[in-house]
Amino acid sequence: xxxxxxxxxxxxxxxxxxxxxxxxxxxxxxxxxxxxxxxxxxxxxxxxxxxxxxxxxxxxxxxxxxxxxxxxxxxxxxxxxxxxxxxxxxxxxxxxxxxxxxxxxxxxxxxxxxxxxxxxxxxxxxxxxxxxxxxxxxxxxxxxxxxxxxxxxxxxxxxxxxxxxxxxxxxxxxxxxxxxxxxxxxxxxxxxxxxxxxxxxxxxxxxxxxxxxxxxxxxxxxxxxxxxxxxxxxxxxxxxxxxxxxxxxxxxxxxxxxxxxxxxxxxxxxxxxxxxxxxxxxxxxxxxxxxxxxxxxxxxxxxxxxxxxxxxxxxxxxxxxxxxxxxxxxxxxxxxxxxxxxxxxxxxxxxxxxxxxxxxx
Amino acid sequence: xxxxxxxxxxxxxxxxxxxxxxxxxxxxxxxxxxxxxxxxxxxxxxxxxxxxxxxxxxxxxxxxxxxxxxxxxxxxxxxxxxxxxxxxxxxxxxxxxxxxxxxxxxxxxxxxxxxxxxxxxxxxxxxxxxxxxxxxxxxxxxxxxxxxxxxxxxxxxxxxxxxxxxxxxxxxxxxxxxxxxxxxxxxxxxxxxxxxxxxxxxxxxxxxxxxxxxxxxxxxxxxxxxxxxxxxxxxxxxxxxxxxxxxxxxxxxxxxxxxxxxxxxxxxxxxxxxxxxxxxxxxxxxxxxxxxxxxxxxxxxxxxxxxxxxxxxxxxx
Numbered sequence: 001x002x003x004x005x006x007x008x009x010x011x012x013x014x015x016x017x018x019x020x021x022x023x024x025x026x027x028x029x030x031x032x033x034x035x036x037x038x039x040x041x042x043x044x045x046x047x048x049x050x051x052x053x054x055x056x057x058x059x060x061x062x063x064x065x066x067x068x069x070x071x072x073x074x075x076x077x078x079x080x081x082x083x084x085x086x087x088x089x090x091x092x093x094x095x096x097x098x099x100x101x102x103x104x105x106x107x108x109x110x111x112x113x114x115x116x117x118x119x120x121x122x123x124x125x126x127x128x129x130x131x132x133x134x135x136x137x138x139x140x141x142x143x144x145x146x147x148x149x150x151x152x153x154x155x156x157x158x159x160x161x162x163x164x165x166x167x168x169x170x171x172x173x174x175x176x177x178x179x180x181x182x183x184x185x186x187x188x189x190x191x192x193x194x195x196x197x198x199x200x201x202x203x204x205x206x207x208x209x210x211x212x213x214x215x216x217x218x219x220x221x222x223x224x225x226x227x228x229x230x231x232x233x234x235x236x237x238x239x240x241x242x243x244x245x246x247x248x249x250x251x252x253x254x255x256x257x258x259x260x261x262x263x264x265x266x267x268x269x270x271x272x273x274x275x276x277x278x279x280x281x282x283x284x285x286x287x288x289x290x291x292x293x294x295x296x297x298x299x300x301x302x303x304x305x306x307x308x309x310x311x312x313x314x315x316x317x318x319x320x321x322x323x324x325x326x327x328x329x330x331x332x333x334x335x336x337x338x339x340x341x342x343x344x345x346x347x348x349x350x351x352x353x354x355x356x357x358x359x360x361x
Numbered sequence: 362x363x364x365x366x367x368x369x370x371x372x373x374x375x376x377x378x379x380x381x382x383x384x385x386x387x388x389x390x391x392x393x394x395x396x397x398x399x400x401x402x403x404x405x406x407x408x409x410x411x412x413x414x415x416x417x418x419x420x421x422x423x424x425x426x427x428x429x430x431x432x433x434x435x436x437x438x439x440x441x442x443x444x445x446x447x448x449x450x451x452x453x454x455x456x457x458x459x460x461x462x463x464x465x466x467x468x469x470x471x472x473x474x475x476x477x478x479x480x481x482x483x484x485x486x487x488x489x490x491x492x493x494x495x496x497x498x499x500x501x502x503x504x505x506x507x508x509x510x511x512x513x514x515x516x517x518x519x520x521x522x523x524x525x526x527x528x529x530x531x532x533x534x535x536x537x538x539x540x541x542x543x544x545x546x547x548x549x550x551x552x553x554x555x556x557x558x559x560x561x562x563x564x565x566x567x568x569x570x571x572x573x574x575x576x577x578x579x580x581x582x583x584x585x586x587x588x589x590x591x592x593x594x595x596x597x598x599x600x601x602x603x604x605x606x607x608x609x610x611x612x613x614x615x616x617x618x619x620x621x622x623x624x625x626x627x628x629x630x631x632x633x634x635x636x637x638x639x640x641x642x643x644x645x646x647x648x649x650x651x652x653x654x655x656x657x658x659x660x661x662x663x664x665x666x667x668x669x670x671x672x673x674x675x676x677x678x
Contacts, residue, residue: 269565269569270533270534270537270565271537273537273538273568273569273572274537274538274539274542274568274572276572277571277572277575278572278574278575280573280574282572282573283569283570283572283573284573285605285606285607285608285609287606287609287635287636287638288635288636289636289638290638290639297608297609297612297636297637297638298636298637298638298639298640299612299637299676300608302640302678328639330639330640330641331640333678334640334678
């Protein structure tokens with residue numbers, strides 16, 4: 001897939017038409033893409049091929065919305081846009097915001113003010129990411145978010161800023177001379193799964209090549225096996241991905257790897273089941289977990305996590321930080337032998353604690 | 362509303378037409394019908410029927426069941442009161458009368474709305490919100506989606522709802538499915554006695570199996586030979602659950618076998634959480650004396666120390 005996506009059209013709110021972010025983006029936009037100014041009160045654009053530049057009226061920075069009863073990893077989300085240009089079959093945006101345009105917030109000065117104010121109160125290392133509601137880098141050649149984020153966190157070494165992507169779009173990121181605390185992360189899955197269920201995204205090779213380039217530039221990378229799906233031959237397929245990661249980057253360049261199995265709210269299937277007919281991915285043997293989400297049943301998840309722990313240890317070494325996304329203390333204990341306490345995972349991932357939390361031992 | 366009703370009068374039974382098909386929105390089971398017959402035979406007619414003139418014919422709007430019982434008892438002269446108001450007022454009154462006997466169930470609400478709309482020609486979007494509240498629905502028009510869907514079903518499924526055989530909780534699930542799939546499940550469960558949670562499980566399992574395999578529910582029932590299922594509702598539920606969750610049910614079955622093989626003392630049970638979530642088992646002692654408890658604990662402790670529980674280790678952690 002081409003790593004330089006372009007929108008079909010651009011709509012700009014009148015109030016941000018002259019904002020530096022907007023002017024900067026327009027200067028990089030191919031000339032053949034129609035640009036419209038939206039007046040107050042007129043309808044907002046629809047469809048994710050349209051780029052909508054507007055003002056964020058609310059907060060840019062929030063604690064990552066975790067799930068009740070699971071081990072929190074202390075993550076914050078810094079939202080610079082909403083909606084994703086890709087079409088992953090399992091993505092919640094596809095179901096809850098199918099017609100939303102690719103929205104970018106132009107008032108980045110407000111975002112920076114909010115961020116810096118929050119950072120003053122952080123007495124410890126904090127992990128923050130921009131990839132919760134959008135792909136962090138898919139449109140970076142237009143948004144230059146990586147340059148903005150680089151300058152934002154360069155003077156804040158205690159902030160580990162993560163840009164998460166399924167693209168191979170790292171040109172602007174590399175050109176921004178990113179600080180060491182700007183971590184580039186890739187969501188990964190077996191290539192056959194990506195081809196079928198992650199429409200429009202970069203191939204695994206493209207993602208790993210991009211990760212390799214970032215790591216070669218002396219920066220840290222991260223990987224997210226999320227969602228892990230139990231496709232036929234999943235062990236061999238995921239082992240090949242793990243091997244691919246450590247072919248592309250040295251283990252010491254890996255800031256962290258997360259693993260999370262496919263999960264969704266109970267109502268998801270009731271609401272969308274008929275539309276997903278024929279895609280067995282969503283109709284595997286999911287059972288309700290204590291937080292109300294449907295997940296693979298316990299012994300299978302445990303098997304998956306033990307497999308990943310073993311595979312990553314074997315191919316990357318035991319120093320590669322590994323954590324589970326949205327899993328309970330019991331699962332950490334069962335799969336990794338970690339009896340985690342409040343804050344342990346957070347401290348572990350930010351490098352503030354090792355010792356008893358070293359995985360796999 | 363009292364002024365919309367005439368004086369009590371007596372008319373010949375032969376002058377009355379049954380209006381149940383047009384006006385009745387509650388269904389009585391055999392027990393209720395028998396009880397009504399007994400009551401009328403013992404005490405006679407205590408309350409007049411509500412009648413309305415439909416194209417010159419005196420039609421029973423409320424009391425069709427009583428008229429049937431009176432007819433059964435050979436009564437010739439029937440006490441009635443004529444309704445003189447508008448059609449909408451009539452339907453308001455019918456609801457008011459019915460609610461004195463308790464709230465309507467989901468199917469009765471559906472029947473009421475269906476018949477009221479057919480009779481008055483009202484636009485459902487203009488139903489007063491207060492009416493929705495009287496029907497036991499949230500005061501918003503979208504709350505009519507479920508009863509309208511149920512009302513679109515034909516008998517016997519429509520009547521199964523009205524008789525309370527089908528719970529409201531399955532409606533939203535069925536509404537999201539293709540209509541043919543929804544009907545196939547409802548037809549397959551005719552005559553089965555299942556509680557609300559179990560029938561909801563049947564519905565979900567059937568739909569999700571069909572969706573997983575990319576086929577219709579009818580095709581699923583045919584391919585799995587479940588269309589003319591000969592067992593009871595519980596057997597049907599178990600068969601569908603096994604289709605939907607083959608590994609989980611296999612673990613459940615093995616677990617039961619492993620626990621049985623332990624030959625635990627009476628009153629001592631081992632159970633697991635749904636889906637084995639958490640990797641923990643629960644050991645329960647039921648006892649009627651501390652002496653019994655002490656004996657059971659001793660026996661279980663002995664079993665643990667001799668490794669008798671080793672077969673359960675795979676369910677832990």
